[in-house]
Amino acid sequence: MINITTLLFPKRFSLLKSFSALFLIVSSLVRLSLYIWSIKSIGFSIVDFIKVIGIGLFFDFGTLAYIMAIYGIYWFLFPSKFYGNWLDKLLTKFTYFLLVFIFVFAFLGEFTFWEEFARRYNFIAVDYLLYTYEVIENINESYPLPLLIGIIVLLTLGAFYIAKKQEAFIDCYNNYDGYIRKIIPYGFWVLVAGVFHLFVQNKQAEIFTNRYENELAKSGVYSFFAAYNANELDYDEFYITQPKEKSLEIVQQSLLQKGDKLLSQNNILRTIKNRGKEQKPNIVFICMESLSANFMEAFGNQKLLTPFLDSLAQKSVFYTNLQATGTRTIRGMEAITLAIPPTPGRSIVKRPNNDHLFTIGEILNQKGYSRTFFYGGDGHFDNMNGYFGNNGFDIVDNPKDASSAKEFPTNRTTFTEEEITFENAWGACDSDIYNKALKQINIQYQSKKPFFNFIMTNTNHRPYSFPEGSIKDKPGSRVSAIRYADWAMKRFFTDAKKQPWYKNTVFVILSDHCAYSAGRTELEIGSYHIPALIYNLPNTKAQKVNKLCSQIDLLPTLFGFLNWSYESKIFGKDITKMQPQEERAFIANHRKLGFRKGNEVVILNETKGSNTYHWNADDNTLTLTESNKNLLEETIANYQTAYELFKNNELKIKN
Template sequence: MAVFFVLIKFSFFATLHFNNFMLTKLLPKRFQLAKTFVLTILFFAFVIRCSLYFLTLNTIDFSIINLFKILVIGIFYDIGVLSYVLLLYTIYLLIIPKKFHGSKLDKLITKFTYGLLLFVFIFSFLAEVPFWQEYQRRYNFIAVDYLLYTYEVVENIHQSFPIPLLVGVIVLILIISIRFAKKRNAYKLTFESDDSFNKKIIPAFFAVLIFSLFHFKVKNTNAEIFDNINESELAKSGLFSFFAAYKSNELNYKEFYDTISKKEVYGILRKNIKASNDSLINYEGIKRHTINLGEEKKPNIIFIGLESLNARFMTTFGNDKVWTPTLDSLVGESIFFNNLYATGTRTIRGIEAISLSIPPTPGRSIVKRENNENLFTIGEVFKQKGYSRSFIYGGDGHFDNMTDYFSYNGFDIVDRRKLHRLKKNLPTKRTRIEDKETTFENAWAICDGDLFNKVIKVADKQHKEQQPFFNFVMTSSNHKPHTYPENIIDLPPGVDIRGSMKYLDESLRRFLAEAKTKPWFKNTIFVIMSDHCAFSAGRTEINVENHHIPAFIFNMKENKPTVINKLSSQIDIFPTLFGYLNWSYTSNLYGKDINKMNPEDERALIGNHRKVGLLKPGKLLLLETQRGHVFYDWNKLKNEITPIKTDSTFLKETISYYQAAYEMFKNEKLKLN
């Protein structure tokens, strides 16, 4: 540890003095404030990178060589970010004649720009720390998505951190930085400069050259040279990663990933998704008719999506702390899936997988993409059987486009929409959770206890209408800022995920107890499953254990409680339920009835935005951008993956899932006829 701090101190001062010496010799006076800004930001970036490194020591194997590489690559990317930020100011410095140097307008523009850019960088650097603690990543597509929902994000910051202290820290750092610039006479030299155009053109040329190099030649993925994904992330720049994520939010599969011929894609895919009771309808695509023998059952179905709940949080999977007594008790009362994996690491990935029964397409979730209306969802199967369909959420469904997605795919909406969005026209019915129905609310949503009370009211009303109902319910309490009503559990709110998880579990217990008193309970099945895991980061490209989630089918009277050990995916849950209900139906769902899987059919589909893969017992293949892939041995007990020589058959099967999913969505093959 002592070596770690000595190396950091030496690297910083050596870099600072070298840069200061070189920039002083090369730059004219007119660029002295710009030089001071560069040195200031490089200092802050260095401090943040070292801080994040320190926070990550328990997930990396300390290496002086790797640390040195991280710091060098990091400075390289930090300079790249600065080239973007300073490009316009550099052009301004170049074209303004020397007779206007130090004029009132020049001082106004320069001081305002300097202060504003310092504020943006300081805020960005400080925000990287909690973002890293949550995701162990530099800014990525999650940060891009959150930027679109300012109310939720600002409220989350307000409820998670002491805002006066945070603002005070930013202002203090800003004042110190400006005083540092004044002490170095950076303002004075810049404003009193008599540098000619010819003298200014050389530094301006290099600024444009550096910008061009980064914009056209350097990619964020170039930093990913380490075996440990955390080290690769540390080498990156937060802001550079942010804009790289913004540009890659929608990825053209054929441009970035391995492909095979269309004939091979559908030949392989149709073979792998077809079950013994399926009849494929056409050659191109996966549309098929599923036949289940026996009398069809039509109970009410309530699906409950559990926010951010890892399998390992349960005592059933080895947790020595009692965090989820209700869920653990359901294991012996349900059809329990103990080897099931989430497709992604966010709620909208879970919604995509569950509702569309489709692999995670690279880039942005289909829930947020354009042209995602009138798709064949599991709701269409319920519609074929005469069910009403509702999406129930305790927050404003505008977040992550959930309201539009479900509404334009046939679901009625029950949510806590903001008052200014009351007049929005939607093709289905929308009901607001009113203030009088709410006892506690944070930045994201009402507490799960209030949400479940609303679900009870909705089900009571639906029961009176004498039509079977399917309700898709999403919880949210198990999410930062981890706040919930006091005196419900034995932990205070707002501390960490342990409390919010115990609160979610207790809310679920009370909900099921209340449901059992209702006349509709005896004819209602509850499907309970996590949407994704919390803490999804890890040492490797994809942390397989952090996709492992619990899933239950509860209150199915005709079937004895049982544990299903087959490796399976979120996309398989509803096709499996339809099998239990003896439903025959037509669909283009990727998911399969788990009970009809042969041992060789077991698989899960997992991804993390850019990397997508196929998981089978003992094996994992990841498809990567730049048409790359890596094949691994997977040791489930140790949660370790080891690169091995690629199996070409395994590779083609993986490609077939993702290439077809991309093509079918883009070519509108997932649309209703």
């Protein structure tokens, strides 16, 4: 009788056997721990629990097969006559230590990632790999990094000890297994890895109605590499389509508001007409990091987190039903500046060929405005400098080194050491960002040219650190970071009111996305609600606007208040002119594309499928309903057309 273990793990592969057992056991423990952590959001079912564990083991085994196929190359190719010599021992111990260290780090990192996103590793983790400074500093400031590394090293040494007790090292060295003996086990792992690569997709783990269970059924490492391969998704390949001409026509008609005129049959170029004398005040746009609507007292929060912002909202045109398009800062930037529905995969901010686009900046350019992007960190992060710089904006940021400061050929200003009183992994604190903005605005004012400044804050982000003593709260929690962000904004406005340009300046405040996006459903609708306001508008009374709208609509609405007439290639509309039947919001993550009208929501998925739901605002739940043909066609039309126009360069300025 053939012993399967002996067949798959000959003596030369003894260390691989030890690692395999360790990997599968630890993977299962991580899954079980995350399950217990999230039990309140799951609702326990013994049947579903068994399925989660079973599917999870399946994907863990697939992950292991990839590791064995790659790691096993050395064990397969190394000649038997050199087994146990000094080079073999050195390579064996070094590679095993490195492999175990990496995976212990990855397993521990899953808990941090789950706490932040309630997901297995996804495209966010892939993106973060490109920005090691920010990520490592963030970890260092959020957790005791030396202690964390020490724990990882100890756990790695523990794995070494277990392997040694099992005599895995001795068995690896003391044998005469040749290529023929090794070909069957190594070939097996290569075959399994090949099957997974060709036929198994990460999304096949998603068989549950509860999103937490779908995530827990996956393997973190497998999900990471699946996200790497799917960072950009071809709409035509993965999503429901309809004739492109039909989609474009639906979008063209939906974008035309009173007085507008379509100028092209190939895209959405049109003239926007507004009556009255054009006004050209300065515009300061403040994009608040992770500010959910429910942090404000205006939306029911009783913790007094944002007293200044709440007071400002009472004096502004305050939008109480505005939705973020996505769950990341670069999605917010894309929505605000490009005013486009979120296309699947990574944000356009990070994609190739994203230069000379028809952004909000082009409309401002038509009206004679200077345009500047302010960021307290290094704008190289997430390609922010590349996106803004290649679309007509000057840059003010805080590069980490001199080479970064010189890498982008645009009008770029950087923080001096004296201008930074406090910074963390993400850059200068909000107070320093505002102080720098005030200095630059005073310089801009001297040019007698209207200015548009996009200020991106960052304090309301882990590690939630800020200058001690600025507020009573201690740094380190989201609550304290929100209070500090509100305090810093109040100080900015106090100083701005003393400046000669203040009276002729409109302030727009909008969040980039909510603080939390996790939930049980495909898209957690309640986690896209963000505050938005326009303050200091000339000849406009304070008012609340409860129309359903998106981030993409806020600046086009401001242009309407200013009576601007202009040519446009953006999807954003003037909220003031929206009729009840026109109100809509785009909400998405990198795979699910949602379109909401009233409480009816259509969600497109990457398997060319769709679901229609009724959203209950009271308990933030989605109930599956019958498909609404017209709403489905409108959903497809917007997302398909947005993808096609970008792909075909129809969103470029010159087209």
